[in-house]
Amino acid sequence: MRFLVFDIDGTLVDSQNLLVAAQEATFAAHGLPAPSREQVLSAVGLSLAETFRALAGPDGPHAALEATYRVAFPRLLAEPALASPLFAGADALVRDLAGRQDHLLGIATGKSQRGVRRLFDAHGWHRLFASVQTADDAPSKPHPAMLEQAMGEVGALPGETVMIGDSTYDMQMARAAGCRAVGVGWGYCRVDALREAGAQVIVESIEELAAVLAHSDSARALGAAV
Known part of the structure; x- marks a missing residue:
């Protein structure tokens, strides 16, 4: 076997377009500059908690970003342009x-x-x-x-x-x-x-x-x- x-x-x-769009929406909701596409894709595979530690730095609002992402992601799933x-x-x-x-x-x-x-x-x-x-x-x-x-x-x-x-x-x-x-x-x-x-x-x-x-x-x- x-x-x-x-x-x-x-x-x-x-799923790259969806993942990048979800991060852009998440960071924008907190008035923060969005990470680049390259940065977002480099963190794909990590858990959400580890993703935001990587993208927002050690002192970023990790819990708040994660909560926002969990709302933004399913909303963006419905957009045809972001199909995965x-x-x-x-x-x-x-x-x-x-x-x-x-x-x-x-x-x-x-x-x-x-x-x-x-x-x-x-x-x-x-x-x-x-x-x-x-x-x-x-x-x-x-x-x-x-x-x-x-x-x-x-x-x-x-x-x-x-x-x-x-x-x-x-x-x-x-x-x-x-x-x-x-x-x-x-x-x-x-x-x-x-x-x-x-x-x-x-x-x-x-x-x-x-x-x-x-x-x-x-x-x-x-x-x-x-």
């Missing part, structure tokens, strides 16, 4: 992998459980993932707790577990948990930063990711890199 754990934002879902589509091929990949008897799928994300349920409702994914770990359930990435809890739920060992994500936090979390780490190059983080954070393999397309996960030679190479 292989346990494949996916990040969401920047890995399966292209799946990356092309993501749905087919997830369904193919979930249908294989020798694979289990999991989620490890900075989203809330409510956000994950919304995604699963939209795409009919509720039965495809054996474990869902969110910012509601564990310390923020890169702490290894999400992966450790996920492995405990399904009975997987670190050597059988692959974390697939687009952020340095995903790669660091995987390494801290003793798992394999696959970085995706289409997300919100530079490829060189993913490599420095511990990615053993970096893929540039959904098709390349599918090939890495499906071919035994690639799987052995990935395992040998741990």
Whole structure:
């Protein structure tokens, strides 16, 4: 068995416009200058609490910003211009992998459980993932707790577990948990930063990711890199 754990934002879902707009609205509501797009995207993957510590600095009004964001985000979800589509091929990949008897799928994300349920409702994914770990359930990435809890739920060992994500936090979390780490190059983080954070393999397309996960030679190479 292989346990494949996916990040969401920047890995399966292209949510960057929504995330940036939500931060702009949040900071504007408090009369604060909004962080740049680059700054917002660099914090994707963290829990909300850690996101605002990163974006507003150590002395910022973190709790107030978080409360405002929790109101702004669902309001902006309804705007067509801020739609968050799946990356092309993501749905087919997830369904193919979930249908294989020798694979289990999991989620490890900075989203809330409510956000994950919304995604699963939209795409009919509720039965495809054996474990869902969110910012509601564990310390923020890169702490290894999400992966450790996920492995405990399904009975997987670190050597059988692959974390697939687009952020340095995903790669660091995987390494801290003793798992394999696959970085995706289409997300919100530079490829060189993913490599420095511990990615053993970096893929540039959904098709390349599918090939890495499906071919035994690639799987052995990935395992040998741990």
